[in-house]
Amino acid sequence: MTDSELDVVYTRLCKTMTELGEPNTPLFLARFALLAIERIGNAQTALGLIDAAHEDLAAPDSH
């Protein structure tokens, strides 16, 4: 994937989420993640990506 192809995909993702609105976005991203996992087709890779996406993200304060 070239830089400009990545750009196109990124912008399409943003625009789709904008269209769906904020409340629908978590479900949309969850569906996209599942489709990507299914297409990746490799548990080890998918588990690695889950860890990478999780890294540096703190759980919300519980109050």
Next chain:
Amino acid sequence: MSVEFKPYPFEAKRYAARIPELDNGRETQRHAVTIAGGGPVGFAIALGLARHGVRSVLIEADDSVCYGSRAICISRRSLEIIERLGALDGFLAKGLPWTGGRSYYRADEVLHFTMPQDENQKLPPMVNLAQYHIEQFLLDAAQAHADLIDIRWCTKVTAVQEDGRGATLNLSTPQGDYEAQTDWLVAADGGRSTIREALGLKLAGTSYEGRYVIVDILLDSARPTERLAYFDPASNPGSTVLVHKQPDNVWRIDYQLRDDEDAELAIKPENVIPRVQSLLDMMGETAPWSPIWITIYKANALTLERYNHGRVLFAGDAAHLVPIFGVRGANSGIDDADNLAWKLAFVVKGLATDTLLDTYSDERVYAAHENLSYGTKSTEFMAPPSFAFDLMRSAVLSLALRHPGLRSLINPRQTSAIAYSASPLNATSPDAFADGPTPGAVLPECPLTLVGPGTSRAGHLTDLVEPRFTAFWFSEIGELPPALTALEATLASRAVPFAVVPLASNRPADPTRPGGWDHTGRLFPMYGATPRTLYLARPDGHVLGRWHGDADALAASVLAAIDHTLRA
């Protein structure tokens, strides 16, 4: 903490209005070309016309070059154009050259980008200097052509009437009002163009809600010149901050406002100064500083549908507004000027039909859409227009440090020359090229030894672009076939500015005319050229056509391409 404002370290000379000879309130002399607007674009058009020997009157509402923080980055392509306009020296002497920048997310550097820069280049990819300097150096060059450029300061356009043969302008000055007539009117009168308004034309496109405060400050710092972008910095959490160094210790700081902030309050010094102070603290800048100028900015991505309307031609911000992110505003205006000047000069001199000006609109509207598409992408990142762009930006920034493959999404997509790949002027060719610029593209730079009768010196290919059509003839020792010298004679008899410039792979023994020797051996492969290759360049340095082969056939192709252009 300092709160005292200081002036820019630049004193503009003031000029008074001048009333020409009038008859019943109308200027006695009708002009071939009148340019409304004495900004970088207006001056570049006047200088471009002067290079072709065409006179113009330039109308400017103010009494001096501009004040405040406007364009600050001039691209390599603009510098090439400015060099042809005879104003480059000041830009290089005063401007701060730079080649790249850094983006930070919180405390981490997540992108270090560089713009194309290699040993083939003559000019830096970008220089920073204030717009008052840009205008001053162009004004200096214009004043050196006082016989061809008649500048009317303190003169406002109050009404304009286009009648198919030209335009009548109502002009107002502190010394009185008058009417002036012109065959052609160039509207280079900026984003709030009076002429666009008077003609009832509207810009169309997208206006963004995200707001940036722009602050110029005076600060003595040895920090190198590069583009600095801070996303969510500790000093201004949640904000995005851009920092650019300018000459004379002026620093330009742009920071994004939160959606819930009131613009009026946000630009009050008591609200601006603590934010700047906290940014400078974070950057480790400890020297005393003073604010110079504060303003607010919202990104627009707008253009007119066409840039020629009868005898009125639009250029620069009067024709299109591109977002500041990517520095395409003044740079695209200077490209407009370069495209328009030679075409208008050819039409005024009777060498081309008016339809050549349609191609000005075709090519520059196309370029505006390209610039808007890059500018829009930059703006979507720098001033996210929805929660989605904001969310995705946080994702990119927080992953970029460990996942370099995502860093290109942070790249500011700086301005670059636009190729007119679909221009109706481009000549088709059956000849295959392994490399080199296609018709519509600009000439890539390459070092050369510039040779001529009794001379030889180091130079570059773009040094050979003059206000004419140029046929670059590639050969072994610079010999010219009779068909090409005959073509020169034919076009000279029609007063069409044209020259054949030989480019040789071996040192020419006894050059009879100015040309180049490819002493590095890089030029021929860069252009996919072999002996008997010909590139035809327009006066603005864009390629019109390219061919290989028999000189008689080449001469016929060149003549056809030029004829097609002049009767486009």
